[in-house]
Amino acid sequence: MKINLYKEIVGVMPIADVVEGRFGLLTSHSFSSNFGSDTDLPGFKVPATAEEAKRARFVITWSVDNREYPMIRPLPYSQFQLRQGFGNDATGTPFAGTMYLTNPSMTEGLTIPSGTKSLAFGHGVFTVPSGCYIDSDDIKIVGNPVIVANTAEDTTDAGKLKYQSTMDERVVGTVEHYDTSTGALQVRTL
Structure with missing residues:
Protein backbone atom coordinates (compact mmCIF):
# COMPACT_ATOMS: atom_id res chain seq x y z
CA MET A 1 0.00 0.00 0.00
CA LYS A 2 1.19 3.50 -0.77
CA ILE A 3 0.20 6.55 1.22
CA ASN A 4 0.06 9.46 -1.23
CA LEU A 5 -1.55 12.04 1.07
CA TYR A 6 -3.13 11.91 4.50
CA LYS A 7 -4.77 14.30 6.93
CA GLU A 8 -5.28 11.94 9.84
CA ILE A 9 -3.20 9.18 11.43
CA VAL A 10 -4.07 7.07 14.47
CA GLY A 11 -2.14 4.36 16.29
CA VAL A 12 -4.38 1.27 16.56
CA MET A 13 -4.50 -2.36 17.70
CA PRO A 14 -6.32 -4.70 15.28
CA ILE A 15 -8.78 -6.89 17.20
CA ALA A 16 -8.44 -9.66 14.59
CA ASP A 17 -5.87 -10.53 11.92
CA VAL A 18 -6.26 -8.09 9.03
CA VAL A 19 -4.50 -7.71 5.68
CA GLU A 20 -2.60 -4.46 5.20
CA GLY A 21 -4.53 -2.07 2.94
CA ARG A 22 -7.99 -3.03 4.17
CA PHE A 23 -10.43 -0.38 5.36
CA GLY A 24 -12.09 -0.48 8.75
CA LEU A 25 -13.35 1.45 11.72
CA LEU A 26 -12.11 2.29 15.19
CA THR A 27 -13.45 0.28 18.11
CA SER A 28 -12.46 -0.85 21.60
CA HIS A 29 -10.06 -3.71 22.33
CA SER A 30 -8.97 -5.83 25.27
CA PHE A 31 -5.21 -6.06 24.60
CA SER A 32 -2.88 -4.98 27.36
CA SER A 33 0.80 -5.34 28.12
CA ASN A 34 3.19 -3.94 30.68
CA PHE A 35 0.51 -3.02 33.18
CA GLY A 36 -1.98 -1.56 30.70
CA SER A 37 0.26 0.50 28.41
CA ASP A 38 -1.72 -0.45 25.29
CA THR A 39 -5.20 0.27 26.61
CA ASP A 40 -5.15 3.89 25.47
CA LEU A 41 -4.96 2.91 21.78
CA PRO A 42 -8.22 2.38 19.89
CA GLY A 43 -8.93 -0.99 18.33
CA PHE A 44 -9.38 -1.53 14.57
CA LYS A 45 -11.74 -3.92 12.82
CA VAL A 46 -13.14 -4.53 9.37
CA PRO A 47 -16.87 -3.78 9.18
CA ALA A 48 -19.27 -6.58 10.05
CA THR A 49 -22.44 -4.89 8.77
CA ALA A 50 -23.45 -2.31 6.17
CA GLU A 51 -24.05 0.16 9.01
CA GLU A 52 -20.47 -0.26 10.23
CA ALA A 53 -19.17 0.00 6.65
CA LYS A 54 -20.46 3.59 6.54
CA ARG A 55 -17.96 4.43 9.30
CA ALA A 56 -15.05 2.43 7.83
CA ARG A 57 -12.94 5.44 6.83
CA PHE A 58 -9.50 4.25 7.95
CA VAL A 59 -6.99 2.14 6.03
CA ILE A 60 -4.55 0.05 8.08
CA THR A 61 -0.84 -0.49 7.62
CA TRP A 62 2.15 -1.70 9.62
CA SER A 63 3.66 0.70 12.12
CA VAL A 64 7.09 2.12 11.43
CA SER A 105 5.52 -2.29 5.61
CA MET A 106 7.86 -2.64 2.62
CA THR A 107 5.96 -5.72 1.37
CA GLU A 108 2.38 -5.47 0.12
CA GLY A 109 -0.44 -7.71 1.24
CA LEU A 110 0.95 -9.12 4.48
CA THR A 111 -1.45 -9.95 7.28
CA ILE A 112 -1.13 -7.84 10.42
CA PRO A 113 -1.66 -10.12 13.45
CA SER A 114 -4.27 -9.12 16.00
CA GLY A 115 -2.86 -7.12 18.88
CA THR A 116 0.02 -5.71 16.80
CA LYS A 117 0.52 -1.97 17.12
CA SER A 118 -0.37 -0.55 13.71
CA LEU A 119 -1.23 2.71 11.96
CA ALA A 120 -4.63 3.70 10.57
CA PHE A 121 -4.79 6.53 8.05
CA GLY A 122 -7.92 8.54 7.31
CA HIS A 123 -8.95 11.32 4.92
CA GLY A 124 -6.34 11.13 2.20
CA VAL A 125 -5.20 9.58 -1.05
CA PHE A 126 -4.09 5.94 -0.91
CA THR A 127 -2.91 3.46 -3.52
CA VAL A 128 -3.97 -0.07 -2.65
CA PRO A 129 -2.61 -3.12 -4.47
CA SER A 130 -4.66 -5.63 -6.40
CA GLY A 131 -6.35 -7.83 -3.82
CA CYS A 132 -7.40 -4.93 -1.57
CA TYR A 133 -10.46 -4.17 -3.68
CA ILE A 134 -13.19 -6.24 -5.30
CA ASP A 135 -12.28 -6.22 -8.97
CA SER A 136 -14.79 -5.02 -11.55
CA ASP A 137 -14.69 -2.93 -14.72
CA ASP A 138 -16.49 -0.07 -12.97
CA ILE A 139 -14.01 0.28 -10.10
CA LYS A 140 -11.24 1.06 -12.61
CA ILE A 141 -12.97 4.21 -13.93
CA VAL A 142 -11.69 7.51 -12.53
CA GLY A 143 -14.32 9.40 -10.52
CA ASN A 144 -16.45 6.38 -9.65
CA PRO A 145 -17.52 6.09 -6.00
CA VAL A 146 -16.36 3.23 -3.78
CA ILE A 147 -17.70 1.71 -0.56
CA VAL A 148 -16.16 -0.71 1.94
CA ALA A 149 -17.26 -4.34 1.80
CA ASN A 150 -18.57 -5.85 5.04
CA THR A 151 -18.66 -9.35 6.50
CA ALA A 152 -22.46 -9.74 6.30
CA GLU A 153 -22.62 -9.11 2.53
CA ASP A 154 -19.15 -10.03 1.27
CA THR A 155 -17.81 -12.53 3.88
CA THR A 156 -14.07 -12.93 3.17
CA ASP A 157 -13.83 -9.64 1.24
CA ALA A 158 -14.69 -7.49 4.28
CA GLY A 159 -12.57 -4.34 4.39
CA LYS A 160 -11.96 -4.30 0.64
CA LEU A 161 -13.12 -1.42 -1.53
CA LYS A 162 -15.87 -2.08 -4.05
CA TYR A 163 -17.70 -0.08 -6.69
CA GLN A 164 -20.92 1.71 -5.73
CA SER A 165 -23.24 2.87 -8.53
CA THR A 166 -24.80 5.79 -6.63
CA MET A 167 -23.45 8.49 -4.34
CA ASP A 168 -25.02 7.83 -0.94
CA GLU A 169 -24.00 7.75 2.73
CA ARG A 170 -22.08 4.48 2.24
CA VAL A 171 -19.53 6.02 -0.15
CA VAL A 172 -16.10 6.40 1.48
CA GLY A 173 -14.15 7.69 -1.52
CA THR A 174 -13.68 8.03 -5.26
CA VAL A 175 -11.27 6.44 -7.70
CA GLU A 176 -8.43 8.73 -8.81
CA HIS A 177 -6.29 6.35 -10.87
CA TYR A 178 -6.04 2.72 -11.93
CA ASP A 179 -2.63 1.35 -12.92
CA THR A 180 -3.16 -1.18 -15.71
CA SER A 181 0.34 -2.65 -15.38
CA THR A 182 0.26 -3.38 -11.62
CA GLY A 183 -3.47 -3.44 -10.87
CA ALA A 184 -3.02 -0.82 -8.14
CA LEU A 185 -6.01 1.40 -7.41
CA GLN A 186 -5.61 4.98 -6.19
CA VAL A 187 -8.52 6.26 -4.09
CA ARG A 188 -9.28 9.62 -2.46
CA THR A 189 -11.23 9.10 0.74
CA LEU A 190 -13.93 11.52 1.79
Missing part, protein backbone atom coordinates in the same frame (compact mmCIF):
# COMPACT_ATOMS: atom_id res chain seq x y z
CA ASP A 65 9.79 0.17 13.22
CA ASN A 66 13.38 1.36 13.50
CA ARG A 67 14.83 -1.84 14.93
CA GLU A 68 17.61 -3.60 13.06
CA TYR A 69 16.62 -6.62 10.99
CA PRO A 70 15.97 -9.49 11.16
CA MET A 71 13.00 -8.68 13.37
CA ILE A 72 10.55 -10.95 15.18
CA ARG A 73 6.86 -10.02 15.44
CA PRO A 74 5.17 -10.28 17.81
CA LEU A 75 8.25 -9.79 19.95
CA PRO A 76 8.49 -12.67 22.43
CA TYR A 77 8.81 -11.54 26.02
CA SER A 78 8.49 -13.11 29.44
CA GLN A 79 5.57 -12.24 31.61
CA PHE A 80 6.73 -11.07 35.01
CA GLN A 81 5.44 -14.22 36.70
CA LEU A 82 7.49 -16.39 34.28
CA ARG A 83 10.86 -14.92 35.24
CA GLN A 84 11.61 -17.73 37.68
CA GLY A 85 10.16 -15.96 40.63
CA PHE A 86 7.06 -15.83 42.73
CA GLY A 87 7.06 -19.62 43.14
CA ASN A 88 6.94 -20.33 39.40
CA ASP A 89 9.86 -22.23 37.86
CA ALA A 90 8.98 -21.61 34.19
CA THR A 91 12.10 -20.92 32.12
CA GLY A 92 10.83 -18.43 29.57
CA THR A 93 8.45 -17.80 26.78
CA PRO A 94 7.91 -20.23 23.91
CA PHE A 95 8.98 -18.71 20.60
CA ALA A 96 5.95 -18.16 18.37
CA GLY A 97 6.87 -15.05 16.40
CA THR A 98 7.37 -14.53 12.66
CA MET A 99 10.83 -13.50 11.54
CA TYR A 100 11.01 -10.65 9.01
CA LEU A 101 14.19 -9.89 7.09
CA THR A 102 12.80 -6.53 5.91
CA ASN A 103 10.23 -4.18 7.39
CA PRO A 104 6.76 -5.69 6.82
Whole structure:
Protein backbone atom coordinates (compact mmCIF):
# COMPACT_ATOMS: atom_id res chain seq x y z
CA MET A 1 0.00 0.00 0.00
CA LYS A 2 1.19 3.50 -0.77
CA ILE A 3 0.20 6.55 1.22
CA ASN A 4 0.06 9.46 -1.23
CA LEU A 5 -1.55 12.04 1.07
CA TYR A 6 -3.13 11.91 4.50
CA LYS A 7 -4.77 14.30 6.93
CA GLU A 8 -5.28 11.94 9.84
CA ILE A 9 -3.20 9.18 11.43
CA VAL A 10 -4.07 7.07 14.47
CA GLY A 11 -2.14 4.36 16.29
CA VAL A 12 -4.38 1.27 16.56
CA MET A 13 -4.50 -2.36 17.70
CA PRO A 14 -6.32 -4.70 15.28
CA ILE A 15 -8.78 -6.89 17.20
CA ALA A 16 -8.44 -9.66 14.59
CA ASP A 17 -5.87 -10.53 11.92
CA VAL A 18 -6.26 -8.09 9.03
CA VAL A 19 -4.50 -7.71 5.68
CA GLU A 20 -2.60 -4.46 5.20
CA GLY A 21 -4.53 -2.07 2.94
CA ARG A 22 -7.99 -3.03 4.17
CA PHE A 23 -10.43 -0.38 5.36
CA GLY A 24 -12.09 -0.48 8.75
CA LEU A 25 -13.35 1.45 11.72
CA LEU A 26 -12.11 2.29 15.19
CA THR A 27 -13.45 0.28 18.11
CA SER A 28 -12.46 -0.85 21.60
CA HIS A 29 -10.06 -3.71 22.33
CA SER A 30 -8.97 -5.83 25.27
CA PHE A 31 -5.21 -6.06 24.60
CA SER A 32 -2.88 -4.98 27.36
CA SER A 33 0.80 -5.34 28.12
CA ASN A 34 3.19 -3.94 30.68
CA PHE A 35 0.51 -3.02 33.18
CA GLY A 36 -1.98 -1.56 30.70
CA SER A 37 0.26 0.50 28.41
CA ASP A 38 -1.72 -0.45 25.29
CA THR A 39 -5.20 0.27 26.61
CA ASP A 40 -5.15 3.89 25.47
CA LEU A 41 -4.96 2.91 21.78
CA PRO A 42 -8.22 2.38 19.89
CA GLY A 43 -8.93 -0.99 18.33
CA PHE A 44 -9.38 -1.53 14.57
CA LYS A 45 -11.74 -3.92 12.82
CA VAL A 46 -13.14 -4.53 9.37
CA PRO A 47 -16.87 -3.78 9.18
CA ALA A 48 -19.27 -6.58 10.05
CA THR A 49 -22.44 -4.89 8.77
CA ALA A 50 -23.45 -2.31 6.17
CA GLU A 51 -24.05 0.16 9.01
CA GLU A 52 -20.47 -0.26 10.23
CA ALA A 53 -19.17 0.00 6.65
CA LYS A 54 -20.46 3.59 6.54
CA ARG A 55 -17.96 4.43 9.30
CA ALA A 56 -15.05 2.43 7.83
CA ARG A 57 -12.94 5.44 6.83
CA PHE A 58 -9.50 4.25 7.95
CA VAL A 59 -6.99 2.14 6.03
CA ILE A 60 -4.55 0.05 8.08
CA THR A 61 -0.84 -0.49 7.62
CA TRP A 62 2.15 -1.70 9.62
CA SER A 63 3.66 0.70 12.12
CA VAL A 64 7.09 2.12 11.43
CA ASP A 65 9.79 0.17 13.22
CA ASN A 66 13.38 1.36 13.50
CA ARG A 67 14.83 -1.84 14.93
CA GLU A 68 17.61 -3.60 13.06
CA TYR A 69 16.62 -6.62 10.99
CA PRO A 70 15.97 -9.49 11.16
CA MET A 71 13.00 -8.68 13.37
CA ILE A 72 10.55 -10.95 15.18
CA ARG A 73 6.86 -10.02 15.44
CA PRO A 74 5.17 -10.28 17.81
CA LEU A 75 8.25 -9.79 19.95
CA PRO A 76 8.49 -12.67 22.43
CA TYR A 77 8.81 -11.54 26.02
CA SER A 78 8.49 -13.11 29.44
CA GLN A 79 5.57 -12.24 31.61
CA PHE A 80 6.73 -11.07 35.01
CA GLN A 81 5.44 -14.22 36.70
CA LEU A 82 7.49 -16.39 34.28
CA ARG A 83 10.86 -14.92 35.24
CA GLN A 84 11.61 -17.73 37.68
CA GLY A 85 10.16 -15.96 40.63
CA PHE A 86 7.06 -15.83 42.73
CA GLY A 87 7.06 -19.62 43.14
CA ASN A 88 6.94 -20.33 39.40
CA ASP A 89 9.86 -22.23 37.86
CA ALA A 90 8.98 -21.61 34.19
CA THR A 91 12.10 -20.92 32.12
CA GLY A 92 10.83 -18.43 29.57
CA THR A 93 8.45 -17.80 26.78
CA PRO A 94 7.91 -20.23 23.91
CA PHE A 95 8.98 -18.71 20.60
CA ALA A 96 5.95 -18.16 18.37
CA GLY A 97 6.87 -15.05 16.40
CA THR A 98 7.37 -14.53 12.66
CA MET A 99 10.83 -13.50 11.54
CA TYR A 100 11.01 -10.65 9.01
CA LEU A 101 14.19 -9.89 7.09
CA THR A 102 12.80 -6.53 5.91
CA ASN A 103 10.23 -4.18 7.39
CA PRO A 104 6.76 -5.69 6.82
CA SER A 105 5.52 -2.29 5.61
CA MET A 106 7.86 -2.64 2.62
CA THR A 107 5.96 -5.72 1.37
CA GLU A 108 2.38 -5.47 0.12
CA GLY A 109 -0.44 -7.71 1.24
CA LEU A 110 0.95 -9.12 4.48
CA THR A 111 -1.45 -9.95 7.28
CA ILE A 112 -1.13 -7.84 10.42
CA PRO A 113 -1.66 -10.12 13.45
CA SER A 114 -4.27 -9.12 16.00
CA GLY A 115 -2.86 -7.12 18.88
CA THR A 116 0.02 -5.71 16.80
CA LYS A 117 0.52 -1.97 17.12
CA SER A 118 -0.37 -0.55 13.71
CA LEU A 119 -1.23 2.71 11.96
CA ALA A 120 -4.63 3.70 10.57
CA PHE A 121 -4.79 6.53 8.05
CA GLY A 122 -7.92 8.54 7.31
CA HIS A 123 -8.95 11.32 4.92
CA GLY A 124 -6.34 11.13 2.20
CA VAL A 125 -5.20 9.58 -1.05
CA PHE A 126 -4.09 5.94 -0.91
CA THR A 127 -2.91 3.46 -3.52
CA VAL A 128 -3.97 -0.07 -2.65
CA PRO A 129 -2.61 -3.12 -4.47
CA SER A 130 -4.66 -5.63 -6.40
CA GLY A 131 -6.35 -7.83 -3.82
CA CYS A 132 -7.40 -4.93 -1.57
CA TYR A 133 -10.46 -4.17 -3.68
CA ILE A 134 -13.19 -6.24 -5.30
CA ASP A 135 -12.28 -6.22 -8.97
CA SER A 136 -14.79 -5.02 -11.55
CA ASP A 137 -14.69 -2.93 -14.72
CA ASP A 138 -16.49 -0.07 -12.97
CA ILE A 139 -14.01 0.28 -10.10
CA LYS A 140 -11.24 1.06 -12.61
CA ILE A 141 -12.97 4.21 -13.93
CA VAL A 142 -11.69 7.51 -12.53
CA GLY A 143 -14.32 9.40 -10.52
CA ASN A 144 -16.45 6.38 -9.65
CA PRO A 145 -17.52 6.09 -6.00
CA VAL A 146 -16.36 3.23 -3.78
CA ILE A 147 -17.70 1.71 -0.56
CA VAL A 148 -16.16 -0.71 1.94
CA ALA A 149 -17.26 -4.34 1.80
CA ASN A 150 -18.57 -5.85 5.04
CA THR A 151 -18.66 -9.35 6.50
CA ALA A 152 -22.46 -9.74 6.30
CA GLU A 153 -22.62 -9.11 2.53
CA ASP A 154 -19.15 -10.03 1.27
CA THR A 155 -17.81 -12.53 3.88
CA THR A 156 -14.07 -12.93 3.17
CA ASP A 157 -13.83 -9.64 1.24
CA ALA A 158 -14.69 -7.49 4.28
CA GLY A 159 -12.57 -4.34 4.39
CA LYS A 160 -11.96 -4.30 0.64
CA LEU A 161 -13.12 -1.42 -1.53
CA LYS A 162 -15.87 -2.08 -4.05
CA TYR A 163 -17.70 -0.08 -6.69
CA GLN A 164 -20.92 1.71 -5.73
CA SER A 165 -23.24 2.87 -8.53
CA THR A 166 -24.80 5.79 -6.63
CA MET A 167 -23.45 8.49 -4.34
CA ASP A 168 -25.02 7.83 -0.94
CA GLU A 169 -24.00 7.75 2.73
CA ARG A 170 -22.08 4.48 2.24
CA VAL A 171 -19.53 6.02 -0.15
CA VAL A 172 -16.10 6.40 1.48
CA GLY A 173 -14.15 7.69 -1.52
CA THR A 174 -13.68 8.03 -5.26
CA VAL A 175 -11.27 6.44 -7.70
CA GLU A 176 -8.43 8.73 -8.81
CA HIS A 177 -6.29 6.35 -10.87
CA TYR A 178 -6.04 2.72 -11.93
CA ASP A 179 -2.63 1.35 -12.92
CA THR A 180 -3.16 -1.18 -15.71
CA SER A 181 0.34 -2.65 -15.38
CA THR A 182 0.26 -3.38 -11.62
CA GLY A 183 -3.47 -3.44 -10.87
CA ALA A 184 -3.02 -0.82 -8.14
CA LEU A 185 -6.01 1.40 -7.41
CA GLN A 186 -5.61 4.98 -6.19
CA VAL A 187 -8.52 6.26 -4.09
CA ARG A 188 -9.28 9.62 -2.46
CA THR A 189 -11.23 9.10 0.74
CA LEU A 190 -13.93 11.52 1.79
